[in-house]
Amino acid sequence: MKRYPAWVISGLILFTAGTGVHADDLEMFGASSRASAMGSAMTAIADGSEAIFYNPSALALSRNTVSLEWTLRWSHLDVNGRNYGPGDTGLNYMPNLIGINGRFLRERIGAGIMVNGGGLGGLTGGSGGGGGEGLGLLTSGYGWPMYGSPTVPLYYGLGFRLHDKLGIGFIQSTNIWLTKFSDLTLNLDDVLELFLGLSTGIPVPNINPHWYVAIAMEPGDVGWSVTFRPVKYLSLGYVRKPGSWVRYKIPVIITSESLLDDDIRLYVLGDFWNTPDKEQWGAAVHLPLPKSKLTLSYTQDQQFWHRMHEETLKQYLRWTQPDVASLIQLIGGGPTADWKNVSLDRYGMEYVLEAGWLPTKFLKERNPKIALRGGYFHWDSPLSDQKMGDDFDSDADVYSGGLGFNLDRKGRKHLKDPSTRRQFSVDVHFQYFDIEDRDYKLEYNEWGNVRGSSSVYYYHTEGEILNTGIQLTWWY
Numbered sequence: 001m002k003r004y005p006a007w008v009i010s011g012l013i014l015f016t017a018g019t020g021v022h023a024d025d026l027e028m029f030g031a032s033s034r035a036s037a038m039g040s041a042m043t044a045i046a047d048g049s050e051a052i053f054y055n056p057s058a059l060a061l062s063r064n065t066v067s068l069e070w071t072l073r074w075s076h077l078d079v080n081g082r083n084y085g086p087g088d089t090g091l092n093y094m095p096n097l098i099g100i101n102g103r104f105l106r107e108r109i110g111a112g113i114m115v116n117g118g119g120l121g122g123l124t125g126g127s128g129g130g131g132g133e134g135l136g137l138l139t140s141g142y143g144w145p146m147y148g149s150p151t152v153p154l155y156y157g158l159g160f161r162l163h164d165k166l167g168i169g170f171i172q173s174t175n176i177w178l179t180k181f182s183d184l185t186l187n188l189d190d191v192l193e194l195f196l197g198l199s200t201g202i203p204v205p206n207i208n209p210h211w212y213v214a215i216a217m218e219p220g221d222v223g224w225s226v227t228f229r230p231v232k233y234l235s236l237g238y239v240r241k242p243g244s245w246v247r248y249k250i251p252v253i254i255t256s257e258s259l260l261d262d263d264i265r266l267y268v269l270g271d272f273w274n275t276p277d278k279e280q281w282g283a284a285v286h287l288p289l290p291k292s293k294l295t296l297s298y299t300q301d302q303q304f305w306h307r308m309h310e311e312t313l314k315q316y317l318r319w320t321q322p323d324v325a326s327l328i329q330l331i332g333g334g335p336t337a338d339w340k341n342v343s344l345d346r347y348g349m350e351y352v353l354e355a356g357w358l359p360t361k362f363l364k365e366r367n368p369k370i371a372l373r374g375g376y377f378h379w380d381s382p383l384s385d386q387k388m389g390d391d392f393d394s395d396a397d398v399y400s401g402g403l404g405f406n407l408d409r410k411g412r413k414h415l416k417d418p419s420t421r422r423q424f425s426v427d428v429h430f431q432y433f434d435i436e437d438r439d440y441k442l443e444y445n446e447w448g449n450v451r452g453s454s455s456v457y458y459y460h461t462e463g464e465i466l467n468t469g470i471q472l473t474w475w476y
Contacts, residue, residue: 024152024275026053026116027301028379030400031097031155033069033427033471037402038348039375041299043282044227044237045348048473049099052112055237055282056157056169057225059101059110064476069097071469077144077435078462079392084144092117096469103161110159110167116152145273146381146393147433147465152244152275159227167227173220173244178272220244221277235297237282243308245274247315276308276382292353299346305339305382339382346377352404363407371404373429392461394438402429409474423475433465 030036032050042054048065051058070092077084094117101112152174159169221242228236248270255263284297355368379396406425440459 025147027275028146029071029073029431029467030429031114032067032099033402033429033469034350034371034373034404036431036467036469037373037375037400037427037429038297038350039346039377039398039400040301041282041284041297041346041348041375041377043239043280043299044235044284045282045295045297045350046227046237048475049101049112049114051110051159051169052099052101052114052155052157052171054280055225055227055239056112056171057159057167057227058237059112059157059169060103060108060159060161060167061164061227061229062101062103062110064102065099065473066476067097067099067471067473068095069099069469069471071096071467073465073467075147075465076463077147077392077465078460080460084392097471108161110161110169112157114155116154144392144463146379147463165229169225169227171223171225171241173223173242175218175220175244176246177216177218178246178248233286233288235282235284235286237280239278239280239282241278241280243275243277243304246272247274248272271312274308274312277304278302279304291356292351295348295350295352297348297350299348301344301346301377303342303344303382306341309339340384342380342382344377344380346375348375349373366407366410368405368407371402371406371427373400373402373404375400379433392440392459394436394461394463396433396435398431398433400429400431402427404428425473425475427471427473429467429469429471431465431467433463433467435461435463435465437462 027040030040031053032048035042035046035050035054040054042050044055046054046058047062049067051062096117097114098117099112099114101110103110154174155171157169157171159167161167223239223241225239226237230236253263279302280299282297282299284295287294287296351372353370353372355370356364358364358368375398377398379398381393381395383393404425404427406423409422409424438461440461
């Protein structure tokens with residue numbers, strides 16, 4: 001294998017190391033007010049536009065809806081006593097989420113689109129002491145990528161009704177390349193002279209000016225889902241959801257008239273954000289009670305972070321010159337940490353009560369219903385307990401609750417057929433993220449190499465997030 005100077009090797013590894021790993025903020029905070037209040041235990045009971053995100057097969061069994069949701073969040077995420085949370089979000093006049101779904105072809109096919117107004121933004125703005133992910137050695141910043149992460153701005157799904165009690169659905173991830181299509185040539189002699197003041201005495205060739213940046217979207221893997229409701233007391237669901245990413249790829253040729261025998265060709269690859277493949281199993285029981293119904297739901301959420309780590313590493317090694325790729329792999333470059341797979345248990349409860357006892361004739365004629373909701377899940381961080389790099393993430397207990405109010409938009413005397421009832425609902429929710437205190441002992445640098453005994457660092461992290469919101473839904 002070709003021998004390169006040590007500083008050249010270090011520079012190459014720094015140039016190619018690091019990838020952004022993030023949880024989708026809708027997975028953390030919920031894709032509807034109802035879901036947020038029920039701990040996102042929605043795989044078996046998703047209904048309306050929320051099914052676009054949780055289980056597309058339910059689109060074929062859901063009524064048509066248009067929904068708008070506004071959320072408000074406060075965060076306090078500390079590293080060694082300083083708040084590095086993304087700050088507080090203000091209530092915007094534009095909704096955070098817009099969802100539309102409908103059925104057609106004799107109601108055998110359901111389709112939906114959900115727009116995330118905070119897409120590619122996550123928790124932003126406000127007066128927090130920090131923000132976003134740290135940039136490692138460049139800024140010595142820190143990041144809480146699971147709570148202040150960028151997100152996918154658009155979701156879409158398609159469902160097919162095979163039977164009144166059975167539906168299948170499909171969802172496709174969309175991956176985005178930020179690509180420099182032509183080679184960028186860098187000269188080591190020029191870099192040495194510019195940054196270190198060292199001159200080799202060799203004329204410096206020009207950097208190739210013929211390059212430009214473009215955005216290329218490409219379809220990712222197709223996921224699928226199933227909803228099965230064999231009896232009115234039981235709902236079952238399964239979802240296989242592919243991961244997604246926004247990734248940049250820069251082809252680079254490193255040349256030198258005095259230090260290298262041959263040019264070095266490599267691709268600089270990195271992710272602005274990415275999410276892992278997921279599998280979710282869900283079940284719910286519906287208990288009929290006098291003038292009410294109690295639903296208990298459960299979802300097992302498996303997130304394959306390690307699989308994503310392996311895929312990213314393969315990308316580094318596939319695009320980079322073989323000699324350099326094997327050298328980087330040997331020393332420990334590529335992704336900064338080997339993330340672990342996690343399995344989350346999500347629990348939800350919904351008690352729907354007929355509210356004909358409400359006052360005024362206006363409400364009594366519109367079949368009002370009130371829903372009481374609650375949920376819980378324990379966030380299991382995919383980061384190892386041994387800290388590497390600049391991202392922090394601790395386990396968290398997430399408690400949630402909410403209320404819903406549903407009524408017909410017209411009174412009984414205006415309805416010729418009860419099946420044509422047009423409804424309107426208002427849902428509110430709150431979530432509290434109790435992030436555990438954790439002490440990290442940093443014994444590895446960003447490339448996985450052991451630090452010396454005199455350079456071991458200790459970090460203490462803790463935090464909390466409060467998320468609340470309101471959603472308006474038109475059922476038609």
